[in-house]
Amino acid sequence: MTPSRRTMLQGLVSVPLAMAALPAAAQAPTAVQIVGTGAMVHAVRLIAEAFMRDVPQSIVTVAERDSARALRAVLYGTADIGLFTARELLPPGEAAKKLAVATLGWDAEVVVVNRNNPVDGISLDDLRRIYMGETQNWQVVGGADHAITVYENLPETGAAELWENHVLKGPRFLTPKARVVDVDRMQAAIIQDPGAIGHVSHALLHRRVKALGIDGVAPTAATILDGSYRPKVEMMTATAAKPTPAASAFLAYALDPAKGQRILATAGIRPAQ
């Protein structure tokens, strides 16, 4: 059993205990501060809102920062829960023992193009060349003779961080011609621009853009569920090794199949439970 799975099971066992640890409505509010990355933030915000409606006087704040900064906030004690997507960012050695990690769910970062683009799939290598600016015309990858417009997410976001780690990899750089925008503007532009390419979390996918297969795997609910569509994204939480009762209660709620996990599924994320 992996540590994360064990942590999740411990979390589930402790649900009633953690909920009991919450103060009654008449007492002082219970606060949980969450800091985290990318599409996780979108989904966890929905869970936080449901938690605040279900647990009177509870306060859950969620701020968006990249994975490394989220983990740092937990280590410094300035956040109760960090949301992150790359295990390699966990601190080495003794510092790692200060954190408890759980898997909340699984997401996939989906390559998107204009719906009229005849290309249905692309290889990871071709994708890398497009994002580096080496390939600049769709004809090279089997499409029409049309210039490629590369869209990238804002540098503060988990999506840009993920692309840097999983697609560009190593000492390679994003083409300076890339248009760097937020995810809403990216999808709005791709709807209009027949040469556009971008990438978004499956949870945030707009129905008027076309998702491409990667290395022969189509982006369907099934391939995202079974993890064969890549880059897949493990959505993890980190807390102090001994989290506060409020943070434990929130995590238990987030991992509850009837509560937080159901919300994750409606947000397009494969629940861990």
Place this chain on the structure above:
Amino acid sequence: MNRRRALAALAGLPLIAGWRWPFGNEQHRRSSLIVAGSGRMLGYNREIEVMFEKAHPDIDMVCEGGGSYPGLLALKRGLIDIAAISHELTRQEDDPRLHIHLVAKDAVAIIVNPKNPIQSLGRDDLRDILEGRQANWGMFGGGDAEIDLIDRRGGDPTDRAEAVDAVIGHHEPFKNVETYVGSDAEMIAAVADNPDALGYCGWEDLTPDVRPLMIGGVALSRETMLSGSYPFAWPYYYVTLGEPGPAASRFLAFARTDAVQSAFAKDGLLRVY
């Protein structure tokens, strides 16, 4: 704008640094604490200062404004103990040495007359209206009527007009303003009297005479402001360089107490503890 503020604040830094001198002679008995930064937070900081010095008479506290960015610069140069920051720190502003403590949140409501059929505007829609590119409700699904934009008179650094600028990334005077008003109460009265009006006010000042718009489909509520789903909400942070010193630690603990959080709530902020 930021550059101008930074220069002004930097000019004041020797003065701020000099404040340490009067306390230096009796350091064995007294300690000092300098908090500087966000103009929007200054009034709240001064309110806490009075409460804090009463509870901790051995600490002499000084509060100054100057702006979030100059405050951060002063902190990084060791000239102040705590920087007050009223926005999410970017990756460029952040630094592994910074400890970022959330102490409150605030939000602005974008308001229309209850007779207006529009329920929701996107952030880009709102930017287009405020910057004069769109001026008719018909463009957003409403009736064919001019949008009567109502703005607050400028000049007050704590004014929410500045907050609206900050959250939508707009730094020029609004275009096509129909009416200027001097307070949130006047803003609400003007919007309540005009079925074509568009204005804004503090979330806590809302009355049934006006209706807050959803932004990007997200309704303004306590839960969505705290979770961050509602986009026109912002954090108030106290930031330290490394582990806070003894006086700063006591101040940060004090800021989390029910007394301070209740005072924030009384002032119309969202408590986070």
